[in-house]
Amino acid sequence: MSLLDVTGLSVVTDSGRALVSDLSFTVEQGGRLGLIGESGSGKSLTALAVMGLLPPGLTASGSVVLDAPGLGRTEMVGAAESRLRPLRGRGAGVVFQEPLTALDPLMRVGRQIAEPLRRHRGLRGAELRRAVAAAIDRVQLPEPDRIARAFPHEISGGQRQRVALAMALAAEPALLIADEPTTALDVTVQAEVLGLLGELIAEKDMALLFVSHDLAVVSGVTDELVVLKDGRAVESGRTADLLHAPRQPYTRSLVESARTFENALERITR
Amino acid sequence: MSSPVLAVRDAGFAYRGAAPVLHGVSLEIAAGRSVAIVGESGAGKTTLLRLLLGLNRPTGGEVLFDGQPLDLRNRARMRAFRRSVQSVFQDPYSSLDPRQRVRRIVSEPLRSLGLAGPDTDGRVAAALAGVGLPADAGDRYPHEFSGGQRQRIALARATVCDPRVLLADEPVSALDVTTRVRIVDLLGELKESRGLTIAMVSHDLSVVAALCEHTAVLESGRVVEQGDTREVLGAPSHPYTARLIASVPRLLSALRLEKHDG
Numbered sequence: 118m119s120l121l122d123v124t125g126l127s128v129v130t131d132s133g134r135a136l137v138s139d140l141s142f143t144v145e146q147g148g149r150l151g152l153i154g155e156s157g158s159g160k161s162l163t164a165l166a167v168m169g170l171l172p173p174g175l176t177a178s179g180s181v182v183l184d185a186p187g188l189g190r191t192e193m194v195g196a197a198e199s200r201l202r203p204l205r206g207r208g209a210g211v212v213f214q215e216p217l218t219a220l221d222p223l224m225r226v227g228r229q230i231a232e233p234l235r236r237h238r239g240l241r242g243a244e245l246r247r248a249v250a251a252a253i254d255r256v257q258l259p260e261p262d263r264i265a266r267a268f269p270h271e272i273s274g275g276q277r278q279r280v281a282l283a284m285a286l287a288a289e290p291a292l293l294i295a296d297e298p299t300t301a302l303d304v305t306v307q308a309e310v311l312g313l314l315g316e317l318i319a320e321k322d323m324a325l326l327f328v329s330h331d332l333a334v335v336s337g338v339t340d341e342l343v344v345l346k347d348g349r350a351v352e353s354g355r356t357a358d359l360l361h362a363p364r365q366p367y368t369r370s371l372v373e374s375a376r377t378f379e380n381a382l383e384r385i386t387r
Numbered sequence: 388m389s390s391p392v393l394a395v396r397d398a399g400f401a402y403r404g405a406a407p408v409l410h411g412v413s414l415e416i417a418a419g420r421s422v423a424i425v426g427e428s429g430a431g432k433t434t435l436l437r438l439l440l441g442l443n444r445p446t447g448g449e450v451l452f453d454g455q456p457l458d459l460r461n462r463a464r465m466r467a468f469r470r471s472v473q474s475v476f477q478d479p480y481s482s483l484d485p486r487q488r489v490r491r492i493v494s495e496p497l498r499s500l501g502l503a504g505p506d507t508d509g510r511v512a513a514a515l516a517g518v519g520l521p522a523d524a525g526d527r528y529p530h531e532f533s534g535g536q537r538q539r540i541a542l543a544r545a546t547v548c549d550p551r552v553l554l555a556d557e558p559v560s561a562l563d564v565t566t567r568v569r570i571v572d573l574l575g576e577l578k579e580s581r582g583l584t585i586a587m588v589s590h591d592l593s594v595v596a597a598l599c600e601h602t603a604v605l606e607s608g609r610v611v612e613q614g615d616t617r618e619v620l621g622a623p624s625h626p627y628t629a630r631l632i633a634s635v636p637r638l639l640s641a642l643r644l645e646k647h648d649g
């Protein structure tokens with residue numbers, strides 16, 4: 118049985134517009150799947166639908182089965198909120214695309230990271246404080262004491278994004294869903310964070326659903342890819358195969374434009 | 388070389404009750420040119436843009452607009468400043484009013500600058516089309532858009548009134564390559580045809596290379612290197628700049644590695 122089994126997932130608006138259509142993919146325990154596509158292709162809505170977190174006005178159909186060890190098999194589509202809540206964090210954790218919208222503006226960063234550590238791992242007191250410091254340190258944040266005491270608006274954009282990642286990782290979810298988790302990071306920090314993410318996922322045997330618009334980034338962290346266009350999967354398969362021998366013209370054009378763009382930089386830096 | 392529209396001279400800055408985050412920063416943004424500000428997360432890039440925008444006052448040194456110190460109390464000068472300078476913030480979603488339709492959000496600068504008129508709808512439609520959003524986008528609310536679409540709404544708002552200067556904080560970070568090229572082309576075109584001056588924070592060095600003549604590298608609140616983009620990126624003199632260039636995720640190297648793995 119796969120950890121996550123998505124079959125025929127569709128998302129439509131109340132007015133009947135289809136935003137995601139008939140999407141199917143699976144993520145095995147410890148597996149790393151990338152979801153890639155242009156801006157507006159339906160990546161974030163797919164991630165939200167998997168978590169049962171679609172905003173009002175949008176409806177999912179099809180099937181999303183999460184089978185997290187020790188938490189039972191759950192059909193996420195149409196499940197009651199009370200059924201989904203215990204799964205969030207531990208079963209599946211998510212790093213949202215816009216960290217500012219996920220962080221509580223009125224709560225210090227340290228307390229926000231402590232929350233999942235307390236709830237899911239039962240830590241208290243000095244042990245909890247140490248775990249918060251370790252969680253901050255793990256995502257390469259400098260000055261852990263100051264960051265822990267700061268409110269979200271008192272740290273930089275890239276620092277906020279790493280706080281959001283630290284929060285999701287703190288619960289040690291069976292499946293980590295990361296929606297563009299490094300877009301606010303400069304390339305040096307991004308490389309460090311992606312490296313750490315890979316190590317941590319392997320160490321804890323977590324699975325990863327990695328949403329990205331950046332083929333170069335996604336190819337470094339995933340084994341398999343689903344290419345989305347206008348809410349539909351145009352191609353899927355092993356990351357290496359897709360990069361070397363894309364079958365669909367659309368995937369080919371993605372690889373081509375990524376290369377062209379890269380070449381513009383190479384011309385200067387060589 | 389033309390005189391700078393905006394400049395900071397030996398500027399320092401500390402947030403209240405905290406250690407300084409900018410030290411002796413000097414930067415000139417010449418009319419019609421584009422300047423990139425690059426550097427590690429937390430280096431002070433957003434803070435520097437906030438000084439240039441007059442949202443924070445430097446704790447040392449000064450910010451100059453058209454050669455004169457930016458004085459937040461001089462209302463006539465500040466009006467001229469606001470007519471000239473538009474900005475895109477790093478977290479675009481939080482700068483879009485959730486209760487307003489996108490048409491109203493994008494036309495806001497036209498209204499607040501007294502430029503609204505019979506051509507407002509046309510200008511808004513053109514600005515939205517320019518960033519590649521569909522024609523019906525104006526009728527919808529910000530929460531009905533994807534992350535990259537929201538980023539482009541913020542960019543449409545900042546360019547709708549034909550500003551002299553655009554200050555943009557990571558304006559393409561949420562965009563895929565195809566959409567990114569489109570935005571780079573759009574900004575390049577505004578630069579050519581309207582003489583738009585751009586100061587942009589970006590960690591995408593390809594965008595920097597394609598759009599900006601001048602690059603300043605910020606590390607821990609200090610400009611460690613600045614100059615012609617080709618020279619800074621092509622022959623970096625500071626180790627941090629070299630590290631920055633080496634860390635760019637590359638598809639080609641990913642492909643090469645895969646090949647070695649078999």
Ligand SMILES: Nc1ncnc2c1ncn2[C@@H]1O[C@H](COP(=O)(O)OP(=O)(O)OP(=O)(O)O)[C@@H](O)[C@H]1O
Nearest residue numbers: 136156157158159160161162531532533534535536
């Ligand atoms: N609440 C909503 N109501 C109506 N349409 C929506 C809503 N949310 C998103 N959409 C539309 O659904 C499409 C897919 O959005 P989604 O956020 O999944 O894109 P994405 O692939 O994550 O894009 P990006 O890379 O820009 O973040 C977009 O065209 C968007 O405008």
Ligand SMILES: Nc1ncnc2c1ncn2[C@@H]1O[C@H](COP(=O)(O)OP(=O)(O)OP(=O)(O)O)[C@@H](O)[C@H]1O
Nearest residue numbers: 271272273274275276402428429430431432433434
């Ligand atoms: N309101 C604030 N109060 C105190 N410190 C702050 C505040 N805002 C930012 N800082 C700190 O100032 C430093 C510079 O922040 P800034 O936002 O300018 O960085 P940045 O270069 O834009 O980083 P990023 O690339 O991550 O967005 C960071 O260490 C940050 O934590």
Ligand SMILES: [Mg+2]
Nearest residue numbers: 161214533534
């Ligand atoms: Mg998205």
Ligand SMILES: [Mg+2]
Nearest residue numbers: 273274433477
């Ligand atoms: Mg910033």
